Amino acid sequence: MFSRPFLQILLLCTQLASANSPIQLGFIPLAVKTPYLHAWVTNSHGSSPAQQMSQTFFNTNGPLGWSGMIRVDNQAFQWMGVFPINNATTVLNEVTPTKSVFRLQAGLMQFNVTFFTPIEPTDYVRQSIPFSYMFLDGFAATDSQPHNIQIYTDITAQWVTRDNTQVVMWNTTETGTMVYHNVTRKTPPLTANTNDFAEDSVVYYAMAKRPGLTWQTGPHVNCRGGFAANGTLPNTRDVDFRRVTQNSPVFAFSVNLGAVSPDSQPDPVVVALGLVRDPLVTFATESLTQNRSGYYWSAYTSIDQVVNAFINDFSGARERNAGLDNKILSAASAISNEYAGILSLVTRQIFAAMDITIPSAQPGQFNNSDVKIFMKDMGVSLRTNPVEVIYGAFPALLYFNPSLAKDLLLPLLEFQSSFLYGNPYAAPDLGTKYPTIPGNTSNTHSLAVESCGNMLIMAYAHAAKSGDGSLLSRYYTILQGWADFLVDNSLYPSDFVTADGLNNANMSNLAIKGILGVYSMAKINEAIKVSNNTFMDRTKQLITDWKRFAVTNDHIDSVYGQSTSWGLMYNLFPAIWLNTGLIENNTLTLQAGYYEKQFGNMPSSNFGLSLDSSRPGVASPHWTLMTAATIPDNLATVRNQLIKSIYLESFRLGVVFPLPVTYNPSTGIHISGSGSAIQGASFGMLALRSV
Numbered sequence: 001m002f003s004r005p006f007l008q009i010l011l012l013c014t015q016l017a018s019a020n021s022p023i024q025l026g027f028i029p030l031a032v033k034t035p036y037l038h039a040w041v042t043n044s045h046g047s048s049p050a051q052q053m054s055q056t057f058f059n060t061n062g063p064l065g066w067s068g069m070i071r072v073d074n075q076a077f078q079w080m081g082v083f084p085i086n087n088a089t090t091v092l093n094e095v096t097p098t099k100s101v102f103r104l105q106a107g108l109m110q111f112n113v114t115f116f117t118p119i120e121p122t123d124y125v126r127q128s129i130p131f132s133y134m135f136l137d138g139f140a141a142t143d144s145q146p147h148n149i150q151i152y153t154d155i156t157a158q159w160v161t162r163d164n165t166q167v168v169m170w171n172t173t174e175t176g177t178m179v180y181h182n183v184t185r186k187t188p189p190l191t192a193n194t195n196d197f198a199e200d201s202v203v204y205y206a207m208a209k210r211p212g213l214t215w216q217t218g219p220h221v222n223c224r225g226g227f228a229a230n231g232t233l234p235n236t237r238d239v240d241f242r243r244v245t246q247n248s249p250v251f252a253f254s255v256n257l258g259a260v261s262p263d264s265q266p267d268p269v270v271v272a273l274g275l276v277r278d279p280l281v282t283f284a285t286e287s288l289t290q291n292r293s294g295y296y297w298s299a300y301t302s303i304d305q306v307v308n309a310f311i312n313d314f315s316g317a318r319e320r321n322a323g324l325d326n327k328i329l330s331a332a333s334a335i336s337n338e339y340a341g342i343l344s345l346v347t348r349q350i351f352a353a354m355d356i357t358i359p360s361a362q363p364g365q366f367n368n369s370d371v372k373i374f375m376k377d378m379g380v381s382l383r384t385n386p387v388e389v390i391y392g393a394f395p396a397l398l399y400f401n402p403s404l405a406k407d408l409l410l411p412l413l414e415f416q417s418s419f420l421y422g423n424p425y426a427a428p429d430l431g432t433k434y435p436t437i438p439g440n441t442s443n444t445h446s447l448a449v450e451s452c453g454n455m456l457i458m459a460y461a462h463a464a465k466s467g468d469g470s471l472l473s474r475y476y477t478i479l480q481g482w483a484d485f486l487v488d489n490s491l492y493p494s495d496f497v498t499a500d501g502l503n504n505a506n507m508s509n510l511a512i513k514g515i516l517g518v519y520s521m522a523k524i525n526e527a528i529k530v531s532n533n534t535f536m537d538r539t540k541q542l543i544t545d546w547k548r549f550a551v552t553n554d555h556i557d558s559v560y561g562q563s564t565s566w567g568l569m570y571n572l573f574p575a576i577w578l579n580t581g582l583i584e585n586n587t588l589t590l591q592a593g594y595y596e597k598q599f600g601n602m603p604s605s606n607f608g609l610s611l612d613s614s615r616p617g618v619a620s621p622h623w624t625l626m627t628a629a630t631i632p633d634n635l636a637t638v639r640n641q642l643i644k645s646i647y648l649e650s651f652r653l654g655v656v657f658p659l660p661v662t663y664n665p666s667t668g669i670h671i672s673g674s675g676s677a678i679q680g681a682s683f684g685m686l687a688l689r690s691v
């Protein structure tokens, strides 16, 4: 049993191996809060963000200028960015679910730079504030003497546009308690998205007022050079609005900490970075046009209040999130160290895929009781509330707060029970134009078993784990219609594909999902006291037939009757999680043994198992980890093999997409997708262990 967070242990190990080696993670999250505030940095072994120079948007679609310097006894060092001066070096780094920490050395001074994205699962106001912290603390000189310290940081206008021909504008606002810079495009764009990047944002860079704080907006050479030379900024505005790359304007802060000695530790230097969009999403269906804003507007009336609240909440957020980190990491390390490492990497991106919204009928007038959450199909497409992604994320959503799950399902159920929707099966999403939401009324029959199964399982799982049955009674009619569809179509799925694109007839993993959908409807009937045994009777017949066709004395055939076919049977997970009693332990044990055999059959250099024998060469971290949650406890070695394969795939230098949606398991090379909330499937093992 490990009582300490895993990464500290890893750090100790790597420190033994080499006195100066940071974690083996190729791409480190910096500010990962919303679909559009999603900054990462490439990790180059042994160096600080300074030498990496490429903080980048999650899909690596261009750089995001973000700089930091420190002056130690009048000598300037850079710890982040591209300015040609001495570099700080990384002593060690650490990633937890809510933060990425770099311990840096500049001259004789060591200090920590922490990129901290608070996660507030049960507080929609805080969770929806589109801001993230960076802070510096832990100053310690290697000679234990006092040293004179000044800190500098800036951002460029690359955070508001990818289009270098656009003119940007900005200003600096001082209130009694804070100073913030804000920057935006001068001409509003026609569409919010360009290659996933938001062109319609106002970006904020803010600090609480404190002694020694100075600021400046101006050409990068002036601000950075001025600080490097003088250790202070002149509190002046550049008012020559221009293009991003024309004499690049930067928005800078500096803090003079004075003499820092072992017995005079300064307050942490805290900077808040925010990317504000309003509206966040727009419903544009045939019957409704509605702008929706961030839920935090239910609590504040001006952006100044929001920024101020975020800045003032730093200590509280830090404490709450240390608790959250501990809770996740101690539970995860009880399973394996690698598992804790994976959860450290995925947690922020699960939350950052979602916008928590309320409608703004008129600018400034919000309806706080009409809450809906929208998820972007991060790193893959502009689909809204992609059903199979939510299904993947479901273990995490219910682990953190079942309301998140409910408020994501709600708009799907609401749209599909409106007169606009006519299909007798569930839709795969709400359309493909995030952040515009037209709904999806296309013929998506080929995905119907997948989508109906997912929706029914999720609707029931939410009610079972939360005790809140309100969605079930409100949307009973469409849920029942989808269950009827599954009764007819789930056992021999022949014209259907999975969301992974597998399209064989008679796929057992798709069939079991459909059958669990029928089972879910039976339980929904029980929950809302409809006495109708039809669905439970059908479930029993279907599962008996399924076992007859799919389960051999060797393993579960991926395609009925094809004894060489096999696959990761991740859809067995809800059968276990929801205590259905439909799948015997023997079957799980048999299948786990078969996975072990597959590991034995492949080179040890492999990064895990393919998803299905009909698609060799394609693996998925999320389904691998959901499968790991189906392995009986007495076969922990098999479970840990699955976990370890994903750990090795993601914790590698040189890999810029840790946890892609698909990758090649023989080479580890990324095939598609990054930043997806589907990785919430990794929480399956924790979800099973929490009540």
Ligand SMILES: *[C@@H]1O[C@H](CO)[C@@H](O)[C@H](O)[C@H]1NC(C)=O
Residues within 6 Å of the ligand: 050, 051, 052, 084, 085, 086, 087
């Ligand atoms: C700092 O690091 C960058 C990138 O590795 C390098 O180009 C630059 O020369 C370094 N600066 C100094 C003064 O060594």
Ligand SMILES: *[C@@H]1O[C@H](CO)[C@@H](O)[C@H](O)[C@H]1NC(C)=O
Residues within 6 Å of the ligand: 092, 093, 094, 101, 102, 103, 112, 137, 138, 139
């Ligand atoms: C600095 O960061 C390292 C790595 O996360 C951590 O072990 C250490 O406790 C931090 N130091 C301080 C003084 O916060």
Ligand SMILES: *[C@@H]1O[C@H](CO)[C@@H](O)[C@H](O)[C@H]1NC(C)=O
Residues within 6 Å of the ligand: 169, 170, 171, 173, 182, 183, 184, 202, 303, 304
């Ligand atoms: C910055 O914020 C101030 C105060 O809220 C506002 O008046 C100004 O229009 C904003 N400027 C930009 C470029 O967003």
Ligand SMILES: *[C@@H]1O[C@H](CO)[C@@H](O)[C@H](O)[C@H]1NC(C)=O
Residues within 6 Å of the ligand: 171, 172, 173, 174
């Ligand atoms: C910037 O803010 C200052 C102080 O609030 C104000 O005097 C000035 O007019 C603003 N400039 C622009 C261009 O909005």
Ligand SMILES: *[C@@H]1O[C@H](CO)[C@@H](O)[C@H](O)[C@H]1NC(C)=O
Residues within 6 Å of the ligand: 222, 225, 226, 227, 229, 230
């Ligand atoms: C340093 O400060 C002095 C006095 O305020 C100023 O004249 C000078 O321009 C500054 N140096 C730079 C490089 O900004």
Ligand SMILES: *[C@@H]1O[C@H](CO)[C@@H](O)[C@H](O)[C@H]1NC(C)=O
Residues within 6 Å of the ligand: 278, 279, 282, 289, 290, 291, 360, 361, 362
């Ligand atoms: C929605 O917001 C956009 C952008 O601010 C605005 O142009 C439009 O008028 C708003 N529509 C409605 C229906 O409020």
Ligand SMILES: *[C@@H]1O[C@H](CO)[C@@H](O)[C@H](O)[C@H]1NC(C)=O
Residues within 6 Å of the ligand: 367, 368, 369, 370
């Ligand atoms: C606010 O939202 C609730 C829940 O959707 C709805 O019942 C109510 O009518 C709305 N209020 C207004 C003023 O639109």
Ligand SMILES: *[C@@H]1O[C@H](CO)[C@@H](O)[C@H](O)[C@H]1NC(C)=O
Residues within 6 Å of the ligand: 383, 428, 429, 430, 431, 432, 439, 440, 441, 442, 444
């Ligand atoms: C409906 O969903 C499918 C699958 O995501 C997609 O191919 C199709 O374009 C969508 N239709 C609309 C109108 O968004």
Ligand SMILES: *[C@@H]1O[C@H](CO)[C@@H](O)[C@H](O)[C@H]1NC(C)=O
Residues within 6 Å of the ligand: 492, 494, 505, 506, 549, 560, 561
């Ligand atoms: C599906 O499996 C059933 C039962 O084994 C079989 O009767 C049927 O022919 C199969 N369908 C296809 C298209 O292979």
Ligand SMILES: *[C@@H]1O[C@H](CO)[C@@H](O)[C@H](O)[C@H]1NC(C)=O
Residues within 6 Å of the ligand: 480, 484, 532, 533, 534, 535
């Ligand atoms: C029970 O449910 C089935 C499946 O939806 C339906 O066909 C049947 O009419 C229901 N029976 C009663 C008595 O409502």
Ligand SMILES: *[C@@H]1O[C@H](CO)[C@@H](O)[C@H](O)[C@H]1NC(C)=O
Residues within 6 Å of the ligand: 585, 632, 633
């Ligand atoms: C199956 O395994 C689960 C979890 O290990 C255990 O709780 C249950 O008692 C087992 N059931 C049987 C019938 O052995």
